[in-house]
Amino acid sequence: MRKTYLAAALIALISTITGIAVGIAGAQDGGDRTVTDDDVNRVARQLYCPICENVPLDVCGTRACIDARNEIRQMLEDGMSDEEIIAVFVERWGERAVATPRDPTLSFLVWALPLTAIVIAVALLVWQLYSWSERRTRPAQQAPAIQPGTDDKYRQRLEREIRERS
Amino acid sequence: MLAEIGIVTETLALLAAVYAVVAALWSVQKRERRWLHSARNAVAVSWLMITAALLALLIELINADFSLLYVYNTTDRASDLALRITALWGGQAGSLLFWSWIMGAFALAAVLSNWDTDRRFMPYVIAVTIGTLAFFLSLTVFFENPFDRFWQDPSGNVIVSALQPPNTWPLAQRDGLGMNPLLRHPGMLIHPPTLYLGYVGLVIPFAFAVAALATGDLSPRWIRATKTWALIAWLFLSLGLLLGMRWAYDVLGWGGYWGWDPVENSALLPWLTGTAFLHSVLIQEKRGMLKKWNMVLIIITYLLVVLGTFSTRSGIVSSVHSFAESPIGGPMLVFLAVSVGIALWLLFRRWDSLRSEAELDSVFSREAFFIINNMLFAGLTIATFWGTYAPIFSELLTGEKITMGPPYFESVNGPLFGVLFLLMGLAPLLAWRRTSTRHLIRALAIPTVLALALVVVIFISGTRHPVALLGFGVVGFAGFSTLAEYWKGAVARHRSRGEPYLLGLLNLFKRNRHRYGGYLIHLGIVIIAFGIIGSSIFQEETQQRLAAGESLVIDGYEMVFEGLDQGMAPDGSKYVVQARVSVYQNGQLVARLNPRRDIFINPHGAQDLTSPSVYSTVGGDFYVILVSWEEIGDEGTTFKVYLNPLVGWIWWGGVILVIGTLIAVWPDRRESRIRSRALATGLAGSSEVA
Numbered sequence A: 001m002r003k004t005y006l007a008a009a010l011i012a013l014i015s016t017i018t019g020i021a022v023g024i025a026g027a028q029d030g031g032d033r034t035v036t037d038d039d040v041n042r043v044a045r046q047l048y049c050p051i052c053e054n055v056p057l058d059v060c061g062t063r064a065c066i067d068a069r070n071e072i073r074q075m076l077e078d079g080m081s082d083e084e085i086i087a088v089f090v091e092r093w094g095e096r097a098v099a100t101p102r103d104p105t106l107s108f109l110v111w112a113l114p115l116t117a118i119v120i121a122v123a124l125l126v127w128q129l130y131s132w133s134e135r136r137t138r139p140a141q142q143a144p145a146i147q148p149g150t151d152d153k154y155r156q157r158l159e160r161e162i163r164e165r166s
Numbered sequence B: 001m002l003a004e005i006g007i008v009t010e011t012l013a014l015l016a017a018v019y020a021v022v023a024a025l026w027s028v029q030k031r032e033r034r035w036l037h038s039a040r041n042a043v044a045v046s047w048l049m050i051t052a053a054l055l056a057l058l059i060e061l062i063n064a065d066f067s068l069l070y071v072y073n074t075t076d077r078a079s080d081l082a083l084r085i086t087a088l089w090g091g092q093a094g095s096l097l098f099w100s101w102i103m104g105a106f107a108l109a110a111v112l113s114n115w116d117t118d119r120r121f122m123p124y125v126i127a128v129t130i131g132t133l134a135f136f137l138s139l140t141v142f143f144e145n146p147f148d149r150f151w152q153d154p155s156g157n158v159i160v161s162a163l164q165p166p167n168t169w170p171l172a173q174r175d176g177l178g179m180n181p182l183l184r185h186p187g188m189l190i191h192p193p194t195l196y197l198g199y200v201g202l203v204i205p206f207a208f209a210v211a212a213l214a215t216g217d218l219s220p221r222w223i224r225a226t227k228t229w230a231l232i233a234w235l236f237l238s239l240g241l242l243l244g245m246r247w248a249y250d251v252l253g254w255g256g257y258w259g260w261d262p263v264e265n266s267a268l269l270p271w272l273t274g275t276a277f278l279h280s281v282l283i284q285e286k287r288g289m290l291k292k293w294n295m296v297l298i299i300i301t302y303l304l305v306v307l308g309t310f311s312t313r314s315g316i317v318s319s320v321h322s323f324a325e326s327p328i329g330g331p332m333l334v335f336l337a338v339s340v341g342i343a344l345w346l347l348f349r350r351w352d353s354l355r356s357e358a359e360l361d362s363v364f365s366r367e368a369f370f371i372i373n374n375m376l377f378a379g380l381t382i383a384t385f386w387g388t389y390a391p392i393f394s395e396l397l398t399g400e401k402i403t404m405g406p407p408y409f410e411s412v413n414g415p416l417f418g419v420l421f422l423l424m425g426l427a428p429l430l431a432w433r434r435t436s437t438r439h440l441i442r443a444l445a446i447p448t449v450l451a452l453a454l455v456v457v458i459f460i461s462g463t464r465h466p467v468a469l470l471g472f473g474v475v476g477f478a479g480f481s482t483l484a485e486y487w488k489g490a491v492a493r494h495r496s497r498g499e500p501y502l503l504g505l506l507n508l509f510k511r512n513r514h515r516y517g518g519y520l521i522h523l524g525i526v527i528i529a530f531g532i533i534g535s536s537i538f539q540e541e542t543q544q545r546l547a548a549g550e551s552l553v554i555d556g557y558e559m560v561f562e563g564l565d566q567g568m569a570p571d572g573s574k575y576v577v578q579a580r581v582s583v584y585q586n587g588q589l590v591a592r593l594n595p596r597r598d599i600f601i602n603p604h605g606a607q608d609l610t611s612p613s614v615y616s617t618v619g620g621d622f623y624v625i626l627v628s629w630e631e632i633g634d635e636g637t638t639f640k641v642y643l644n645p646l647v648g649w650i651w652w653g654g655v656i657l658v659i660g661t662l663i664a665v666w667p668d669r670r671e672s673r674i675r676s677r678a679l680a681t682g683l684a685g686s687s688e689v690a
Helices: A002-030 A037-044 A063-077 A082-093 A104-137 A153-165 B002-030 B033-062 B069-074 B081-089 B092-113 B119-143 B186-215 B221-252 B262-287 B291-314 B329-349 B366-398 B406-429 B437-460 B466-497 B501-511 B513-537 B648-665 B669-680
Strands: B149-152 B158-161 B540-546 B551-554 B557-568 B574-585 B588-593 B596-602 B605-611 B613-617 B620-626 B637-645
Touching (some): A104 B406, B002 B033, B002 B092, B033 B092, B033 B119, B069 B092, B069 B149, B081 B092, B186 B221, B221 B648, B262 B291, B262 B366, B291 B366, B366 B406, B406 B466, B501 B513, B513 B637, B588 B613, B588 B620
Antiparallel strands (some): B557 B574, B574 B588, B596 B605, B613 B620
């Protein structure tokens, strides 16, 4: 009988401790987190001022950005993640709120050109190198075996002297 | 009276410039030398007139004549002499006149210094350089006149006009607005002039390229005539970029120096194509290759110069530099379109004549690597151009305005720059035409081993960031490869002539200024790259609110807030709030810093300027600012502290870059002698005088 009471008391104690722990964790997640300036800046750095274009939110002194930073602080205290907060501002200010657009069409527009240019440049380069090596295997391959800096007499002499003296 | 002198002289300068263009082209049409002489004299007259107008404006600024709108907008009575001189280029109208003065000086110098050797090119060189000058002068006279004055009519209305409207009398304001606080920085004294010198200098090689296309003389003559000009322009453009970075670091108060802002990018774009041009012309000189490419490059460079000026002054791309916005965008766009049209027409007319005289013998040759280097520069130009102007295209096509921030530029340009540094290390090790594998491996061994050793040392010292290790390795390889070239040369001189190593090294510079000056430029760039990698990847920051006596800790440093001092500056120009902070490292006091906030007061209100205070060491900067939008007081002041590792290397690398360029452009007596001899024997073009 005593054992039963002890077991029940132990279960109650464990449940209480677990409950308190879960409660504390919940409270932390739910709204009582301590948010530092660095936390706010971590998010603000990824956003851009809606008025002064190209100025990140963490270093902008306009009224709109001061308000936005206060809002970010509140959102962090409410337990929102960085991504969720950024999504809120993109929704409100449009794609200009972030360093590169998140919308798939705009994102494609932004990245497609430089990537296409790089692919074309690499393809052109490979093609050129291939055609040069093709030409080289033809009679031109017998081009005089030029040693380093042949057309630079001074350098050639230097290197010859190094060889002779070493 | 001075304003009238200014108006008359700037108008005469414009008329003389237009006359010079017409006379120069007429000399080709009529085949009469006297018209060309007349055009040359008109170039000189035009420049002298601009000089007179500029002096008139300068005196008005120094005298603080607030009857002029420009003086009213850019100075005030509290401004000292240096600030009043700086005001010459501190606003739109003055900077356009100043730009024109530099353009006129460069054009005159280019015409006079090449008059005997390249007479055949002169009509076109005058047409292009002075045509560009005439365009900018017309903007000054008709759109942004620095001599616009205040007038008052009987009803009390204030009218702004260069010439006096009927029934009005002159009106002088009591005091001016003063210069934008952001521009009140020592760097601003020389940043705009150096940038203008760079921009304008690049017009000279373009003018000679157009002359070569127009005359059909497609030999490397135009390149030889302009190589030094291109290098000087590149030097000033580099210096302008570095000074701009320093200004941003000291004034904008965000702990960085480069934000991929559209105006920064506008100056970077011609620098990229100009750098590619400086490398690719070597191939045309040595091997007669890449003639088309060099023409395309210099045309693009010129267009980027005009586009950069257009886009920043029209406000088409918004940025922190938007103070320069004005309605001159339309005319500039027309000028840009006409320039593109003429240049492309000339280029396609001569397209078939621009064939290479030689072909590549081997992929392992210096010219092959220069070609890859040029493709990378072209890639960087396209990527940067797109990043700068994509927001406009996006708005036009989709109606949605977007931002193109650092993540885009870093992820696209970063790898391209990395490969570029690899080539910078490889190319000097290769010979022209062909390099044997054995030679290449031997040449690669020492720089590669040293670069790997560097990476190991950095790794052991605690750095684990893979991109940083890769970056330091590649940049280190470029640096060691360059140093190896110096070492090889000095050793060879020591062995062959018995010269001490240091003397041998100095003689290398004397013997071949272009090459060894160029290597010094490479070393400067390598050191800058170390600074950029360190400060961008390992930057740390914290923002905390402290009461007097409290402290914050960041990566081994402790900063104690001692208190605040505040009050009016002695000259009454601003109210200053200055914090006293002490910085400790490992318990030792290392610096006492004074971040401050200046509040400038003018008739239209107050403007803030937050000035950081910095403790610099070779290892990096401890950079602290007052967060200006938060309350400031002894009971609580918000500080933002940045640790910027290696950032000082950027400025020191810049100094080395400047020294290297000066060595490379320094006149070579031997070359001058050869040139004079060629001229005397009629081989340098005097026979082609019109």
